[in-house]
Amino acid sequence: MENYTMEGRTYRYYGQEAPLYPFGYGLSYTTFRYQDLVLSPPVLPICANLSVSVVLENTGLRDSEEVVQLYLRWEQSSVPVPHWQLVAFRRVAVLAGREAKLTFQVLAEQRAVWAQDWRLEPGTFTLFAGGQQPGQKTRAPSEVLNARFSVTGTARPLRTC
Numbered sequence: 001m002e003n004y005t006m007e008g009r010t011y012r013y014y015g016q017e018a019p020l021y022p023f024g025y026g027l028s029y030t031t032f033r034y035q036d037l038v039l040s041p042p043v044l045p046i047c048a049n050l051s052v053s054v055v056l057e058n059t060g061l062r063d064s065e066e067v068v069q070l071y072l073r074w075e076q077s078s079v080p081v082p083h084w085q086l087v088a089f090r091r092v093a094v095l096a097g098r099e100a101k102l103t104f105q106v107l108a109e110q111r112a113v114w115a116q117d118w119r120l121e122p123g124t125f126t127l128f129a130g131g132q133q134p135g136q137k138t139r140a141p142s143e144v145l146n147a148r149f150s151v152t153g154t155a156r157p158l159r160t161c
Contacts, residue, residue, distance in 0.1 A: 028131075030060025030096065034068075037129050037145040046120050046153030047161035050106040054129045054145065056092060057099035065093045066131050068102055072110065073134070075124040075148075078155070079115045084134055087127075109158055111151065118158040122151045 036055040044050060056068060068091075071084040088104045111125065112118040128134040130144030 028064055028066065030058055030062045030064040032066050032131060033057045033059050034130055034143050034145050037147050039127060039147050039149045043150045043152060046122055046151055046156060047108050049108055050149060052104040052106060052127060052129070053101060055099055055101050056094060058094040058096050061096055063093065063095045065091055067091050069130060069132065070104055070106065071128040071134055072106065073126040073128070075126060077113055077123070078121060079113050081113055084128065108161055112158045119155055120158055120161065121155045122153050124148055124150050
Protein backbone atom coordinates (compact mmCIF):
# COMPACT_ATOMS: atom_id res chain seq x y z
CA MET A 1 0.00 0.00 0.00
CA GLU A 2 1.46 3.32 -1.03
CA ASN A 3 -1.43 5.71 -0.50
CA TYR A 4 -1.92 6.22 3.24
CA THR A 5 -4.47 9.00 3.01
CA MET A 6 -7.64 8.30 4.98
CA GLU A 7 -9.85 10.47 2.77
CA GLY A 8 -12.85 8.42 1.66
CA ARG A 9 -11.77 5.44 3.80
CA THR A 10 -13.18 6.34 7.20
CA TYR A 11 -16.32 8.18 8.27
CA ARG A 12 -14.19 10.97 9.76
CA TYR A 13 -13.40 12.03 6.17
CA TYR A 14 -16.69 11.25 4.40
CA GLY A 15 -18.69 14.07 2.91
CA GLN A 16 -22.17 14.80 4.23
CA GLU A 17 -23.11 11.10 4.54
CA ALA A 18 -23.47 10.15 8.22
CA PRO A 19 -22.39 6.69 9.44
CA LEU A 20 -25.13 4.30 10.55
CA TYR A 21 -23.69 3.96 14.08
CA PRO A 22 -21.27 6.83 14.75
CA PHE A 23 -18.68 6.76 17.50
CA GLY A 24 -20.32 7.44 20.86
CA TYR A 25 -23.70 6.11 19.74
CA GLY A 26 -25.80 4.66 22.53
CA LEU A 27 -28.65 5.10 24.94
CA SER A 28 -28.80 6.03 28.61
CA TYR A 29 -31.17 5.41 31.49
CA THR A 30 -31.37 9.13 32.21
CA THR A 31 -30.85 12.52 30.58
CA PHE A 32 -27.90 14.88 30.83
CA ARG A 33 -27.43 18.57 30.18
CA TYR A 34 -24.13 20.18 29.24
CA GLN A 35 -23.45 23.80 30.16
CA ASP A 36 -20.72 26.36 30.83
CA LEU A 37 -18.13 25.26 28.27
CA VAL A 38 -15.04 27.40 28.97
CA LEU A 39 -11.82 27.44 26.93
CA SER A 40 -8.76 29.04 28.49
CA PRO A 41 -7.08 30.94 27.07
CA PRO A 42 -9.30 31.71 24.06
CA VAL A 43 -6.21 32.88 22.14
CA LEU A 44 -3.07 30.84 22.69
CA PRO A 45 0.48 30.70 21.32
CA ILE A 46 1.24 27.98 18.79
CA CYS A 47 2.96 25.60 21.25
CA ALA A 48 0.57 26.12 24.19
CA ASN A 49 -1.99 23.70 25.61
CA LEU A 50 -5.68 24.54 25.97
CA SER A 51 -7.57 24.16 29.26
CA VAL A 52 -11.22 23.14 28.93
CA SER A 53 -13.97 22.93 31.52
CA VAL A 54 -17.59 21.91 31.16
CA VAL A 55 -20.43 21.26 33.59
CA LEU A 56 -22.46 18.08 33.22
CA GLU A 57 -25.83 17.86 34.96
CA ASN A 58 -27.89 14.69 35.39
CA THR A 59 -31.42 16.00 34.74
CA GLY A 60 -33.08 12.60 34.99
CA LEU A 61 -34.46 10.51 37.83
CA ARG A 62 -31.70 7.87 37.93
CA ASP A 63 -28.05 7.89 38.90
CA SER A 64 -26.05 7.15 35.78
CA GLU A 65 -22.77 7.46 33.93
CA GLU A 66 -22.00 9.58 30.86
CA VAL A 67 -19.00 9.48 28.57
CA VAL A 68 -18.07 13.11 28.03
CA GLN A 69 -16.33 13.51 24.66
CA LEU A 70 -14.24 16.42 23.33
CA TYR A 71 -13.75 16.85 19.59
CA LEU A 72 -11.53 19.31 17.75
CA ARG A 73 -12.22 20.79 14.31
CA TRP A 74 -9.69 22.70 12.25
CA GLU A 75 -11.44 25.61 10.54
CA GLN A 76 -8.66 25.84 7.95
CA SER A 77 -5.62 23.68 7.39
CA SER A 78 -2.89 23.42 4.78
CA VAL A 79 -3.53 19.66 4.42
CA PRO A 80 -6.65 17.46 4.51
CA VAL A 81 -7.78 16.78 8.09
CA PRO A 82 -10.76 14.94 9.61
CA HIS A 83 -14.09 16.76 9.95
CA TRP A 84 -13.38 16.50 13.69
CA GLN A 85 -10.96 14.59 15.86
CA LEU A 86 -11.62 13.02 19.27
CA VAL A 87 -9.09 14.64 21.63
CA ALA A 88 -10.36 13.61 25.08
CA PHE A 89 -13.05 11.62 26.82
CA ARG A 90 -13.96 10.66 30.35
CA ARG A 91 -16.62 8.40 31.87
CA VAL A 92 -18.18 10.12 34.85
CA ALA A 93 -20.86 8.98 37.28
CA VAL A 94 -23.39 11.67 38.22
CA LEU A 95 -26.15 11.23 40.78
CA ALA A 96 -29.70 12.13 39.76
CA GLY A 97 -30.29 15.87 40.05
CA ARG A 98 -26.58 16.61 40.58
CA GLU A 99 -23.89 18.12 38.42
CA ALA A 100 -20.17 17.63 37.95
CA LYS A 101 -17.59 20.09 36.65
CA LEU A 102 -15.00 18.40 34.46
CA THR A 103 -11.65 19.78 33.35
CA PHE A 104 -9.51 18.61 30.44
CA GLN A 105 -6.25 19.58 28.77
CA VAL A 106 -6.03 19.61 24.97
CA LEU A 107 -2.34 19.31 24.19
CA ALA A 108 -0.64 21.22 21.39
CA GLU A 109 0.33 17.91 19.77
CA GLN A 110 -3.37 17.08 19.35
CA ARG A 111 -3.68 20.06 16.97
CA ALA A 112 -0.75 18.88 14.83
CA VAL A 113 -1.30 18.02 11.17
CA TRP A 114 0.78 15.67 9.02
CA ALA A 115 2.60 17.46 6.18
CA GLN A 116 5.73 15.30 5.66
CA ASP A 117 6.21 15.72 9.42
CA TRP A 118 3.98 16.72 12.33
CA ARG A 119 3.35 20.46 12.18
CA LEU A 120 1.47 22.98 14.27
CA GLU A 121 -0.37 25.67 12.36
CA PRO A 122 -1.98 28.91 13.50
CA GLY A 123 -5.66 29.49 12.88
CA THR A 124 -9.13 29.13 14.28
CA PHE A 125 -10.37 25.91 15.84
CA THR A 126 -13.71 24.73 17.21
CA LEU A 127 -13.91 22.51 20.26
CA PHE A 128 -17.04 20.40 20.83
CA ALA A 129 -18.05 18.91 24.19
CA GLY A 130 -20.93 16.47 24.65
CA GLY A 131 -22.07 12.89 24.97
CA GLN A 132 -21.75 12.20 21.25
CA GLN A 133 -20.14 13.41 18.06
CA PRO A 134 -21.03 16.84 16.68
CA GLY A 135 -24.06 16.74 14.38
CA GLN A 136 -25.03 13.20 15.35
CA LYS A 137 -28.70 12.37 14.90
CA THR A 138 -29.92 9.77 17.40
CA ARG A 139 -33.05 8.95 19.34
CA ALA A 140 -31.17 9.64 22.57
CA PRO A 141 -31.06 13.40 23.07
CA SER A 142 -27.63 14.73 23.93
CA GLU A 143 -26.62 18.27 23.28
CA VAL A 144 -23.14 19.11 22.05
CA LEU A 145 -21.70 22.48 23.06
CA ASN A 146 -19.07 24.23 20.99
CA ALA A 147 -16.67 27.13 21.38
CA ARG A 148 -13.95 28.60 19.20
CA PHE A 149 -10.38 29.43 20.04
CA SER A 150 -7.48 30.83 18.06
CA VAL A 151 -3.84 29.87 17.80
CA THR A 152 -1.31 32.59 16.99
CA GLY A 153 2.25 32.41 15.70
CA THR A 154 3.88 30.90 12.64
CA ALA A 155 3.59 27.31 11.48
CA ARG A 156 6.37 25.12 12.84
CA PRO A 157 7.35 21.48 13.28
CA LEU A 158 5.89 19.94 16.42
CA ARG A 159 9.34 18.74 17.53
CA THR A 160 10.51 22.38 17.95
CA CYS A 161 8.01 23.10 20.73
